[in-house]
Amino acid sequence: MSGNAAPTLETARVVSQEALTEDTMSLWLEVSFVPKARPGQFVSFYLDDPSRLLPRPISICDFERRLSLLRFVYRIAGEGTRQLSLLRTGDSVRVMGPLGNGYPMEEMAGKRVLLIGGGLGIPPMLGCLTDAYREPCDRESFRLPPKAVNAALGYRSAPFMLSDFSEKTHVYLATEDGSAGVKGNVLTAIREEMAPSDLIFACGPKRMLAAVASYAAERCIPCYVSLEERMACGVGACLGCVAKTKSEDPHYHVPYRRVCTDGPVFYAPDVDFS
Numbered sequence: 087m088s089g090n091a092a093p094t095l096e097t098a099r100v101v102s103q104e105a106l107t108e109d110t111m112s113l114w115l116e117v118s119f120v121p122k123a124r125p126g127q128f129v130s131f132y133l134d135d136p137s138r139l140l141p142r143p144i145s146i147c148d149f150e151r152r153l154s155l156l157r158f159v160y161r162i163a164g165e166g167t168r169q170l171s172l173l174r175t176g177d178s179v180r181v182m183g184p185l186g187n188g189y190p191m192e193e194m195a196g197k198r199v200l201l202i203g204g205g206l207g208i209p210p211m212l213g214c215l216t217d218a219y220r221e222p223c224d225r226e227s228f229r230l231p232p233k234a235v236n237a238a239l240g241y242r243s244a245p246f247m248l249s250d251f252s253e254k255t256h257v258y259l260a261t262e263d264g265s266a267g268v269k270g271n272v273l274t275a276i277r278e279e280m281a282p283s284d285l286i287f288a289c290g291p292k293r294m295l296a297a298v299a300s301y302a303a304e305r306c307i308p309c310y311v312s313l314e315e316r317m318a319c320g321v322g323a324c325l326g327c328v329a330k331t332k333s334e335d336p337h338y339h340v341p342y343r344r345v346c347t348d349g350p351v352f353y354a355p356d357v358d359f360s
Protein backbone atom coordinates (compact mmCIF):
# COMPACT_ATOMS: atom_id res chain seq x y z
CA MET A 87 0.00 0.00 0.00
CA SER A 88 1.34 3.43 -0.92
CA GLY A 89 2.45 6.06 1.61
CA ASN A 90 -0.13 8.13 3.45
CA ALA A 91 -0.73 11.68 2.21
CA ALA A 92 -0.11 14.42 4.82
CA PRO A 93 -3.36 15.09 6.69
CA THR A 94 -5.08 18.47 6.79
CA LEU A 95 -6.55 20.03 9.94
CA GLU A 96 -9.51 22.24 9.09
CA THR A 97 -12.97 23.42 10.02
CA ALA A 98 -15.50 21.53 7.92
CA ARG A 99 -19.05 22.56 7.07
CA VAL A 100 -21.92 20.21 7.85
CA VAL A 101 -23.96 19.71 4.68
CA SER A 102 -26.52 17.37 6.22
CA GLN A 103 -27.06 14.90 9.02
CA GLU A 104 -29.83 12.33 9.39
CA ALA A 105 -30.60 9.32 11.56
CA LEU A 106 -30.54 5.95 9.76
CA THR A 107 -31.65 4.00 12.85
CA GLU A 108 -32.28 5.12 16.41
CA ASP A 109 -28.54 5.18 17.15
CA THR A 110 -26.88 5.32 13.70
CA MET A 111 -26.22 8.65 11.98
CA SER A 112 -25.30 9.62 8.42
CA LEU A 113 -23.28 12.83 8.13
CA TRP A 114 -22.12 14.67 4.97
CA LEU A 115 -19.28 17.18 5.37
CA GLU A 116 -17.69 19.61 2.94
CA VAL A 117 -13.90 19.36 3.30
CA SER A 118 -10.93 20.51 1.22
CA PHE A 119 -9.01 17.22 1.36
CA VAL A 120 -11.42 15.03 -0.63
CA PRO A 121 -9.03 14.75 -3.62
CA LYS A 122 -6.38 13.00 -1.52
CA ALA A 123 -8.83 10.79 0.43
CA ARG A 124 -9.10 7.08 -0.32
CA PRO A 125 -11.58 4.36 0.68
CA GLY A 126 -10.63 2.80 4.02
CA GLN A 127 -9.05 5.97 5.40
CA PHE A 128 -10.55 7.76 8.39
CA VAL A 129 -11.01 11.28 9.75
CA SER A 130 -10.48 12.50 13.33
CA PHE A 131 -13.30 14.64 14.75
CA TYR A 132 -12.41 17.22 17.44
CA LEU A 133 -15.20 18.18 19.82
CA ASP A 134 -15.80 21.63 21.33
CA ASP A 135 -15.70 20.05 24.78
CA PRO A 136 -12.66 20.73 26.99
CA SER A 137 -13.25 17.44 28.84
CA ARG A 138 -12.92 15.53 25.54
CA LEU A 139 -9.68 16.66 23.98
CA LEU A 140 -8.92 13.42 22.14
CA PRO A 141 -10.41 13.23 18.67
CA ARG A 142 -13.00 10.61 17.65
CA PRO A 143 -11.92 8.57 14.60
CA ILE A 144 -14.63 7.78 12.02
CA SER A 145 -14.08 5.96 8.71
CA ILE A 146 -14.86 7.65 5.42
CA CYS A 147 -18.06 6.02 4.21
CA ASP A 148 -18.55 7.58 0.80
CA PHE A 149 -17.40 10.32 -1.58
CA GLU A 150 -19.07 13.00 -3.68
CA ARG A 151 -15.80 14.13 -5.22
CA ARG A 152 -17.10 16.79 -7.61
CA LEU A 153 -18.71 18.62 -4.68
CA SER A 154 -15.82 18.05 -2.20
CA LEU A 155 -18.06 16.04 0.12
CA LEU A 156 -17.35 13.08 2.39
CA ARG A 157 -19.96 10.92 4.08
CA PHE A 158 -19.62 9.30 7.50
CA VAL A 159 -21.94 6.74 9.07
CA TYR A 160 -21.44 6.19 12.78
CA ARG A 161 -23.09 4.72 15.84
CA ILE A 162 -23.77 6.91 18.88
CA ALA A 163 -21.47 4.94 21.21
CA GLY A 164 -20.84 7.48 23.98
CA GLU A 165 -20.73 11.19 24.76
CA GLY A 166 -18.39 12.18 21.90
CA THR A 167 -20.49 10.67 19.16
CA ARG A 168 -23.65 11.94 20.90
CA GLN A 169 -22.25 15.47 20.57
CA LEU A 170 -21.46 14.82 16.91
CA SER A 171 -25.04 13.67 16.35
CA LEU A 172 -26.27 17.13 17.39
CA LEU A 173 -24.59 18.85 14.41
CA ARG A 174 -27.01 20.35 11.91
CA THR A 175 -26.76 21.71 8.34
CA GLY A 176 -24.53 24.82 8.31
CA ASP A 177 -22.74 23.97 11.60
CA SER A 178 -19.00 23.52 11.58
CA VAL A 179 -16.73 20.90 13.11
CA ARG A 180 -12.95 20.62 13.38
CA VAL A 181 -11.57 17.59 11.57
CA MET A 182 -8.22 16.17 10.53
CA GLY A 183 -7.82 13.88 7.57
CA PRO A 184 -7.43 11.82 5.60
CA LEU A 185 -5.70 9.49 8.08
CA GLY A 186 -4.41 5.94 7.75
CA ASN A 187 -3.51 4.03 4.62
CA GLY A 188 -6.80 2.93 2.99
CA TYR A 189 -7.50 -0.10 0.79
CA PRO A 190 -5.16 -0.91 -2.13
CA MET A 191 -7.72 0.05 -4.79
CA GLU A 192 -5.17 -0.52 -7.59
CA GLU A 193 -5.32 -4.28 -6.82
CA MET A 194 -8.93 -4.35 -8.02
CA ALA A 195 -7.83 -4.10 -11.67
CA GLY A 196 -9.44 -6.89 -13.72
CA LYS A 197 -10.56 -8.82 -10.59
CA ARG A 198 -13.83 -10.07 -9.14
CA VAL A 199 -13.83 -8.18 -5.86
CA LEU A 200 -15.88 -9.10 -2.81
CA LEU A 201 -16.46 -6.32 -0.25
CA ILE A 202 -17.35 -7.83 3.12
CA GLY A 203 -18.78 -5.62 5.87
CA GLY A 204 -20.18 -6.44 9.28
CA GLY A 205 -22.16 -3.96 11.43
CA LEU A 206 -20.38 -0.60 11.65
CA GLY A 207 -17.73 -2.07 9.33
CA ILE A 208 -20.24 -1.73 6.49
CA PRO A 209 -19.89 2.06 5.87
CA PRO A 210 -16.28 2.02 4.52
CA MET A 211 -17.24 -0.70 2.06
CA LEU A 212 -19.55 1.75 0.28
CA GLY A 213 -16.62 4.07 -0.48
CA CYS A 214 -14.77 1.11 -2.03
CA LEU A 215 -17.78 0.42 -4.23
CA THR A 216 -18.14 4.09 -5.27
CA ASP A 217 -14.44 4.44 -6.08
CA ALA A 218 -14.05 1.04 -7.76
CA TYR A 219 -15.16 2.37 -11.15
CA ARG A 220 -13.88 5.94 -10.71
CA GLU A 221 -12.45 7.54 -13.83
CA PRO A 222 -8.71 7.98 -13.46
CA CYS A 223 -8.01 11.70 -13.04
CA ASP A 224 -4.41 11.57 -14.27
CA ARG A 225 -2.09 9.18 -16.10
CA GLU A 226 -0.33 8.18 -12.91
CA SER A 227 -3.47 6.80 -11.30
CA PHE A 228 -4.56 4.98 -14.46
CA ARG A 229 -5.73 1.45 -13.81
CA LEU A 230 -8.04 -1.11 -15.35
CA PRO A 231 -11.51 -1.28 -13.82
CA PRO A 232 -12.40 -4.37 -11.75
CA LYS A 233 -14.23 -7.21 -13.51
CA ALA A 234 -17.00 -7.17 -10.89
CA VAL A 235 -17.54 -5.80 -7.40
CA ASN A 236 -20.07 -7.50 -5.12
CA ALA A 237 -20.88 -6.89 -1.48
CA ALA A 238 -21.55 -9.26 1.43
CA LEU A 239 -23.17 -7.47 4.35
CA GLY A 240 -23.85 -8.84 7.82
CA TYR A 241 -26.11 -7.26 10.43
CA ARG A 242 -27.40 -8.20 13.88
CA SER A 243 -30.99 -7.35 12.86
CA ALA A 244 -32.70 -4.78 10.59
CA PRO A 245 -30.25 -3.67 7.83
CA PHE A 246 -29.25 -0.02 7.32
CA MET A 247 -27.63 1.44 4.15
CA LEU A 248 -28.83 -1.60 2.21
CA SER A 249 -30.22 0.42 -0.72
CA ASP A 250 -26.90 2.31 -1.01
CA PHE A 251 -25.35 -1.01 -2.00
CA SER A 252 -28.21 -2.82 -3.74
CA GLU A 253 -28.71 0.11 -6.18
CA LYS A 254 -25.12 -0.40 -7.36
CA THR A 255 -24.35 -4.10 -7.05
CA HIS A 256 -25.39 -7.59 -5.99
CA VAL A 257 -25.58 -7.97 -2.20
CA TYR A 258 -25.13 -11.21 -0.25
CA LEU A 259 -27.13 -10.38 2.86
CA ALA A 260 -27.15 -12.00 6.31
CA THR A 261 -28.77 -11.10 9.61
CA GLU A 262 -28.15 -12.86 12.91
CA ASP A 263 -31.86 -12.89 13.77
CA GLY A 264 -32.94 -13.94 10.26
CA SER A 265 -35.10 -10.82 9.75
CA ALA A 266 -33.53 -10.19 6.30
CA GLY A 267 -31.41 -12.29 3.96
CA VAL A 268 -29.80 -15.49 5.20
CA LYS A 269 -29.98 -16.25 8.94
CA GLY A 270 -26.40 -16.24 10.24
CA ASN A 271 -23.29 -14.21 9.49
CA VAL A 272 -21.69 -12.89 6.29
CA LEU A 273 -19.79 -16.13 5.77
CA THR A 274 -23.05 -18.11 5.90
CA ALA A 275 -24.36 -15.90 3.07
CA ILE A 276 -21.16 -16.15 1.02
CA ARG A 277 -20.99 -19.93 1.35
CA GLU A 278 -24.72 -20.47 0.59
CA GLU A 279 -24.56 -18.40 -2.58
CA MET A 280 -21.00 -19.45 -3.47
CA ALA A 281 -19.86 -15.86 -4.05
CA PRO A 282 -17.00 -15.85 -6.58
CA SER A 283 -13.99 -13.64 -5.82
CA ASP A 284 -10.32 -13.05 -6.63
CA LEU A 285 -9.82 -10.30 -4.03
CA ILE A 286 -11.47 -9.53 -0.69
CA PHE A 287 -11.65 -6.24 1.22
CA ALA A 288 -13.27 -6.57 4.67
CA CYS A 289 -14.19 -4.42 7.67
CA GLY A 290 -16.08 -5.38 10.81
CA PRO A 291 -15.70 -6.96 14.24
CA LYS A 292 -12.37 -8.72 14.85
CA ARG A 293 -13.99 -12.17 15.14
CA MET A 294 -15.62 -11.71 11.74
CA LEU A 295 -12.33 -10.53 10.22
CA ALA A 296 -10.51 -13.58 11.61
CA ALA A 297 -13.13 -15.85 10.01
CA VAL A 298 -12.94 -13.96 6.70
CA ALA A 299 -9.13 -14.19 6.77
CA SER A 300 -9.22 -17.98 7.16
CA TYR A 301 -11.95 -18.30 4.47
CA ALA A 302 -9.67 -16.34 2.10
CA ALA A 303 -6.53 -18.26 3.10
CA GLU A 304 -8.24 -21.64 2.45
CA ARG A 305 -9.07 -20.47 -1.08
CA CYS A 306 -5.78 -18.58 -1.72
CA ILE A 307 -7.72 -15.32 -2.22
CA PRO A 308 -5.72 -12.14 -1.41
CA CYS A 309 -7.53 -10.42 1.46
CA TYR A 310 -7.20 -7.04 3.17
CA VAL A 311 -8.89 -6.26 6.50
CA SER A 312 -9.46 -2.96 8.28
CA LEU A 313 -8.75 -3.18 12.02
CA GLU A 314 -10.22 -0.99 14.73
CA GLU A 315 -8.42 -0.20 18.00
CA ARG A 316 -9.04 2.51 20.58
CA MET A 317 -7.07 5.56 19.49
CA ALA A 318 -5.58 8.59 21.21
CA CYS A 319 -3.47 10.83 18.96
CA GLY A 320 -4.54 9.23 15.65
CA VAL A 321 -1.27 10.26 13.97
CA GLY A 322 1.26 7.63 15.05
CA ALA A 323 2.79 9.45 18.03
CA CYS A 324 1.47 7.67 21.15
CA LEU A 325 1.57 3.93 20.25
CA GLY A 326 -1.85 3.65 21.88
CA CYS A 327 -3.47 1.79 19.00
CA VAL A 328 -1.15 -1.12 18.20
CA ALA A 329 -2.36 -4.44 16.77
CA LYS A 330 -0.45 -7.73 16.84
CA THR A 331 1.09 -8.75 13.53
CA LYS A 332 3.01 -11.81 12.37
CA SER A 333 5.96 -9.82 11.01
CA GLU A 334 8.01 -7.29 12.94
CA ASP A 335 7.66 -3.55 12.63
CA PRO A 336 10.82 -2.52 10.69
CA HIS A 337 11.47 0.47 12.98
CA TYR A 338 10.64 -0.83 16.49
CA HIS A 339 11.47 -4.53 15.81
CA VAL A 340 8.35 -5.80 17.62
CA PRO A 341 5.44 -7.78 16.11
CA TYR A 342 3.01 -4.88 16.48
CA ARG A 343 1.84 -2.11 14.12
CA ARG A 344 0.09 1.19 14.71
CA VAL A 345 -3.46 0.93 13.41
CA CYS A 346 -3.68 4.71 12.88
CA THR A 347 -0.68 5.05 10.54
CA ASP A 348 0.44 1.55 9.46
CA GLY A 349 -3.25 0.67 9.03
CA PRO A 350 -6.13 0.57 9.56
CA VAL A 351 -5.98 -1.68 6.46
CA PHE A 352 -3.65 -4.69 6.72
CA TYR A 353 -2.90 -7.66 4.48
CA ALA A 354 -4.90 -10.35 6.32
CA PRO A 355 -2.15 -13.05 6.42
CA ASP A 356 0.05 -10.56 8.32
CA VAL A 357 -2.47 -10.02 11.15
CA ASP A 358 -2.18 -12.11 14.30
CA PHE A 359 -5.83 -12.73 15.25
CA SER A 360 -5.00 -15.00 18.25
Ligand SMILES: Cc1cc2nc3c(=O)[nH]c(=O)nc-3n(C[C@H](O)[C@H](O)[C@H](O)COP(=O)(O)OP(=O)(O)OC[C@H]3O[C@@H](n4cnc5c(N)ncnc54)[C@H](O)[C@@H]3O)c2cc1C
Nearest residue numbers: 128142143144145159160161163164165166167206315316
Ligand atom coordinates in the same frame (compact mmCIF):
# COMPACT_ATOMS: atom_id res chain seq x y z
C1 LIG B 1 -10.00 3.83 12.52
C2 LIG B 1 -11.37 3.86 13.18
C3 LIG B 1 -12.48 4.04 12.39
C4 LIG B 1 -13.75 4.06 12.98
N1 LIG B 1 -14.82 4.22 12.16
C5 LIG B 1 -16.05 4.20 12.70
C6 LIG B 1 -17.19 4.33 11.85
O1 LIG B 1 -17.08 4.48 10.62
N2 LIG B 1 -18.41 4.31 12.44
C7 LIG B 1 -18.55 4.15 13.81
O2 LIG B 1 -19.68 4.10 14.29
N3 LIG B 1 -17.50 4.04 14.63
C8 LIG B 1 -16.25 4.06 14.10
N4 LIG B 1 -15.18 3.94 14.94
C9 LIG B 1 -15.39 3.86 16.40
C10 LIG B 1 -15.55 5.28 16.97
O3 LIG B 1 -14.32 5.97 16.85
C11 LIG B 1 -15.94 5.22 18.45
O4 LIG B 1 -17.22 4.63 18.57
C12 LIG B 1 -15.98 6.62 19.04
O5 LIG B 1 -14.68 7.16 19.12
C13 LIG B 1 -16.59 6.58 20.43
O6 LIG B 1 -16.49 7.88 20.99
P1 LIG B 1 -17.53 8.34 22.10
O7 LIG B 1 -16.98 9.54 22.79
O8 LIG B 1 -18.89 8.47 21.52
O9 LIG B 1 -17.60 7.12 23.08
P2 LIG B 1 -16.68 6.81 24.34
O10 LIG B 1 -17.36 7.38 25.54
O11 LIG B 1 -15.26 7.17 24.09
O12 LIG B 1 -16.84 5.23 24.34
C14 LIG B 1 -18.14 4.62 24.33
C15 LIG B 1 -17.99 3.12 24.13
O13 LIG B 1 -17.41 2.86 22.84
C16 LIG B 1 -16.22 2.09 22.97
N5 LIG B 1 -15.23 2.59 22.00
C17 LIG B 1 -14.71 3.82 21.91
N6 LIG B 1 -13.81 3.90 20.91
C18 LIG B 1 -13.76 2.67 20.34
C19 LIG B 1 -13.02 2.08 19.29
N7 LIG B 1 -12.11 2.76 18.58
N8 LIG B 1 -13.23 0.81 19.00
C20 LIG B 1 -14.11 0.09 19.69
N9 LIG B 1 -14.84 0.56 20.71
C21 LIG B 1 -14.67 1.84 21.03
C22 LIG B 1 -15.76 2.35 24.40
O14 LIG B 1 -15.02 1.25 24.90
C23 LIG B 1 -17.06 2.48 25.17
O15 LIG B 1 -17.61 1.23 25.49
C24 LIG B 1 -13.89 3.91 14.39
C25 LIG B 1 -12.77 3.73 15.18
C26 LIG B 1 -11.51 3.69 14.61
C27 LIG B 1 -10.32 3.48 15.46
Ligand code: FES
Nearest residue numbers: 318320324325346
Ligand atom coordinates in the same frame (compact mmCIF):
# COMPACT_ATOMS: atom_id res chain seq x y z
S1 FES C 1 -3.44 6.54 18.17
FE1 FES C 1 -1.49 7.35 18.75
S2 FES C 1 -0.14 6.02 17.67
FE2 FES C 1 -2.08 5.42 16.94
